[in-house]
Amino acid sequence: MHPGIYETVLRWIPEKSRVLDLGAGAGAFLARLVQARQATGEGVEKDPALVARCVERGLVVHQGDIADGLDQYGDRAFDFVLLLGTLQELVSPANILQEAFRVGRHVVIAHTNFAHFSVRLQVLLRGRTPMTQFLPSHWYHTQNLHFFSILDFQDFCREAGIREVNHAYFNARGAVRFLPNLRAEEAVSLLQADTISRRSAVAEPGKTKTETYEV
């Protein structure tokens, strides 16, 4: 992921916040947050070897698959829930997002922009699934299940009643301000969902586990 994304998220998170990092990996960024922001941090990670690395760093970490939900956490247990580069790899991103908004007041999403011009050109001119610095894997190796653009994500948030409080866009040369959907390769958004309803549009019909939650 672009280093600018991490710097941006660090800026967005006030001191002493309670932060949940979904897909925490080896915990490098969470450890930075805990140190730089005196945050109360916690990570969720699927891979036990990475969980062990988080323990080595002294982080509170929970081994589990985000796809199984976040039932171990109470409503509004966190100020910020981070999904940095994880959302596009989840089978049901909408359900996870709803869970994230149940346990956190704000959700931070970072994702790859599938409408960057190099991606468009590769599809158009080469007729092949694009590969870039930020989409480095062949189609048969990629962890990504969903390929969406910045505009796609904005549509999704609008329909779900999620408000984008802040955002930042990056490509290999740095921050992008103009024409992000064409020029940015990665995006990060700070989201808020004050109005998210129990039967929000985010949840897939019939798949939601959230009906029993008090939001």
Place this chain on the structure above:
Amino acid sequence: MAASPINFARGDLQDQKVADYQSPLGVTRTETVTLPGLRTQSGFTFEQVDVSYQTLGTLSPARDNAILVCPALSGDAHVAGTDPHTGRPGWWAYHVGPGKAIDTGKFFVICASVLGGCGGTTGPASLRPGTGKSYGMDFPPVTVRDMVSVQIKLLDHLGIPQLFAAIGGSMGGMQALALAVDHPERVCVCIPIATCISHTAMQIAFNEIGRHAVLSDPDWNGGNYSASRRPVHGLAVARMVGHVTYLSEFAMTHKFGRQRRLEQGANGDKSSPFSVESYLQHQGENFVKRFDPNSYLYLTRAIDQFDLFENGPAAETLRRLRSHFLVISFESDWLYPPAQSRELVRLLKRAGIPATYINIGTEYGHDSFLIENPAFAGVVRNYLENEYRLARD
């Protein structure tokens, strides 16, 4: 996670003299102290209880580095080092010692045999004061919380107001949990391993099979058996069943497969027993030498009755806690499946308690915490180290 490179042939250290095992701790001894009265949960009063315990390492001047290791069903006070009488290594020698997961170079390690057991702490085989006879089945029912009460008395005796950590697997995990819940002011860190907040019907069922094997042995004689005629057959069967539940299919296939104890003769003789058969018989025979059948009844009953939240709803009970938790389960443990640990973690987290959870991929079943296990050892070592630094700041 890929299976850790474990030399399972060495197995756990419980029932064997491990020839190649050289303890860096050398010979370690247990001590016995007689402590004043104890009232059990069932209302029975012991005028005094004997407690057999071992300490390793050095208590810091601030008395802040004590770790209580709580033994599992078949464990005793001899946690690490070489036993002067039997030559056996301690039951957790793989993980307790200088530079190990529980580092005796840093921490003061205490381990005591449990009430109701047969490791030197008062139990059914102990002499009942004034009678000249052992308690037998007149011993009162004991609970995991009674075991913890005895441990607290021992800590008072040793002058340790607050433990840095309580750690244990299986029945030991129940003790660590009960200690953290009932005595929140006495422990900073709690590490329950491969355990649960209460037994399921399946766990009770396996224990009932074990108890029934003992009870139906004619030599059990209502619990009044003599030293020369103990219900060893029943207890051996109980241990054999138990041992199967402690392993996994992978472990058994890996270790025994369909091998036979003796090579087949030229005539294709298949009468030699399967290796797994003789292994289980060996486990059973060894166990009865060192374990009291009545203790087996009392301890299995205690863990079946265990309910961490018997005194109030989980949310309320846990809100009073101050300990940090590291909860560990093993993917291949079908006796105490990971889901039970996850339920504990869910209750802890929802009560706002910092709890780290790891489900380790070790493929050797419930026994995974007793064997050589680098992934497990690394997590425990790093967690203790970080938490100790935090606690001292």
